[in-house]
Amino acid sequence: MTIALTGSNGFLGWHTRVLAHSLDRTTEPLPLGDKFDIGSATGLMERATTLVHIAGVNRGDDDAVREGNVRFAQQLAKALGEATSVPATVVYANSIQAGNQSPYGQGKQEAGRILRKAAEDAGATFVDVKLPNLFGEHGKPFYNSVVATFCQLASEGKPLEVKDDKELRLLHVQTAAEVLLGIHAPDDAHNLATVRKVSEVAELIGSMAHSYTDGTIPDIANTFERDLFNTYRSFLVGERLPIMLNRKEDARGAFFEVIRSAGGEGQASFSTTEPGVTRGQHYHRRKIERFTVLSGTAEIAMRKMFSNEVLTFPVTGENPVAIDMPTMWSHSITNVGSDKLYTMFWINEIFDPASPDTFPEEV
Template identity: 45%
Template sequence: MDVMTGAGGFLGWHVRALAHLRGHDEARRIRLGRDADPASIASAVDGADRVLHLAGVSRASDDDLRDGNVLFAEQLARAVTTSDSPPATIVYANSVQSGAATAYGQGKERAFEVLQVAADAVGADLVDLRLPNVFGEHGRPQYNSCVATFCDDLTSGREPRLLVDNRCGFVSAQTSAEFVLGERPASELASAAHWRLVSEIMSELIEIDREYTGVAVPALDGGLRRDLVNVYRSFSFAGRPVIDLEGHVDDRGAFHEIVRSDVGGGQTSYSTTAPGVTRGQHVHRRKVERFCVVGGDAVIRLRRLLTDEVVEIPVSGDHPVVVDIPTLWAHSIVAVGDRPVQTIFWVDEPFDPARPDTYQEDV
C-alpha cells in the first residue's frame, strides 16, 4: 500500500492517474502543514509499503519556502521513525534546484537531509528524485510551469511574454509519474529531461498554436514535441471541442478533408456501429486521436480521469465535424438514432500490441 502527500497537486494528480491506469489501489492521502494532525500522519504511515512525498512549497515568501519544505519533511520523518511498521521506501519529489543558494533550494535540500536521516534510522530506501521543470496536461498557469502559462495565453488569444530566458530541463508530468511509482529507475531521470531555453519552448508552442488550425495537426516527434502538443490540447479543448470541416458539395456529392499532417502516416481506421451500441470506453496517455462521424448520429462522451467531469458532444454524418480526444480523458462514442454510425478514426502512431497506450476506462 502506498501513502501520498501532495495528492491534490499537479504532480499528485498525474501520479494518481497513472496508478489508476495501472490498476493500483488508491494511495492513502496524508495532509501536512502547521495545522496537520501528527496522529493522523503517523496512522497513515504505519504499515505502508511506500511513502510518496510530493507535497512542497514553491510559491511563497523566502521564509515560507525554506521553512515550509523543511516542516513537511520533519512531520513525515517523525511519523516514519515512530512507526511500529515503517515503510520500506520513501520517494521524495525533490528538485534540481535543491542545494542552490536560494530559499527554495535550501529548503528542498534540508528536507532531503531530514528524510535521509529518517530513512537510515528505520532501514528504508530513500529515492531522491531531483526533478527539473515538470509540465503536463492541466497544469496551473502562472504556477506549475511556463508551459502551462504559455498554453493558457495562446489558447486565450493573448501573446505569451518571455520574462526570463534560462536554460532549463523539462520533463513531462506523465514521465515524472513513472519515476515516482518506480516504473523507471531514478538513475535515468537526468537523461529523461529535455534541456531547452525558455524562449525555445515558447517558440515551439507558438508554432504549435499556428499549425493547429482547421484540420491541420501540428508536426509531432513522439517525444518533447508531442508532449507539448498534448499539453496545448488540454488547454484548447475547452474552447474548441469541435473542429468544423470545410466541405465541398456539388451535384456529385460532398468532399471533406479530415486531417492534414506532416507527422507521417499514422493510422486511419473506419468503423460501423449499430444503433444503441457504445464503442471506446478507454483512455490514452500519449496518443493524438481524432474522430469524425461521416454517417448516422452519435454522441461522443469524454471524462477527465479521476473526476466526474463529463463532456458530451453530439455529432452527425449529415454535418461532419472533427473531435480531437485529449490525453488522460476517458472517451466513448454512442450510436444514437435509428441509423448505423460510420466513423473515421485517425491516430498519430500505428497501433502497437506491445505498447498499445490504451487503458479500459468507462466514461
C-alpha cells in the same frame, strides 16, 4: 500495492495518480501541514508499500517557503518513527534547486536530509529524485511553468513574450511520475529531460497553435514535441475542442477532409456502431486520438481523470467535426440515432500490442 502520496491534488500529484491508475496501483492521499493527523498518517504508513512525498511549499515569504518544506518532512519523519511497519521504499520528489541559496532550495535540501534519516532509521530504502522544470497537461499558467503560461496565451491568440531567454531543462510530468514510481531510474529525471531556450519553446508552441487552427496535427515525431502538443491541447478542452470540417456535397455525394498530419506516424480505422451502442470507455496517457463521425448521429463524452464533470458533444455526419481526445481523459462515443453510425478514428502512432497506451475507464 498501496502508494501513500503527499501532494496528491497538485500538478505532479495528479499525474502520478493517473500513472498509478494505469498500472493498477492504489494511491491514498497523505495530507500534511495543518491537515496532518499523526494517527491517520501512521495507519497509512503501516499498510502502504511505497511512500511518495511530492507536497512542497514554493510560494510565500522566505521563512514560509523554507520552513514549510521542512515542516512537511518532519511530519513524515514522525509518522515513520511511530509506525510499527513502514513502506519498503520512500521516494522524495526533490528539486534540482535543492542546496542553492534560495529559501526554496534550502528548504528542499533540509527536507531531504530529514526524510532520508527517518526512512533509513525505519529500515526503508530512500530514493531522492531531483526533478528539473516540469511541464504537461493541465499545468497552471503563471505558476507551474512558462510552458503552461505560453500554452494558455497561445490558446487565447495572445502574443508570447520572452523576457528572460535562458535555457530550461524540461521534463514532461508523466515521465517525472514514471521516475517516482520506479519505471525509470532516479537519474533519468535528468537524462530524459530536454534542454530548450525559452524562445525556442515559445516558437514551438506558437507554431503548433497556428497549425492546429484548422485541425492540422503538427510534426510530433519527436517525443518532446508530442508532449508539448498534448500540453497545448489540454488548454483547448471545452467549446474550442471540436474542429469544424468543410463538407462539400454535389450530385455525386459528399466529401470532407478528416486529417492532415505534418509529420510522425499515424493509423486510421473505421467502425460501424448499432443504435444505442457505446464504444471507447478508456483513456490514453500519450496518444492523440481523433473521432470523426462520417454518417449518423452520436454523442461523444469525456471526463478528466478523478473528476466528476462530464463534457458531451453532439456530432453528426451532416455537419462533421473532428474531436481530438485530450490525454488522460476517459472518452466514449454513443450512437444516439436510429440508423447505423459510421465513424473514422485516427491515432498518432501505429498500434503496439506491447505498449497499447489504452486503459479502461468509464466516462
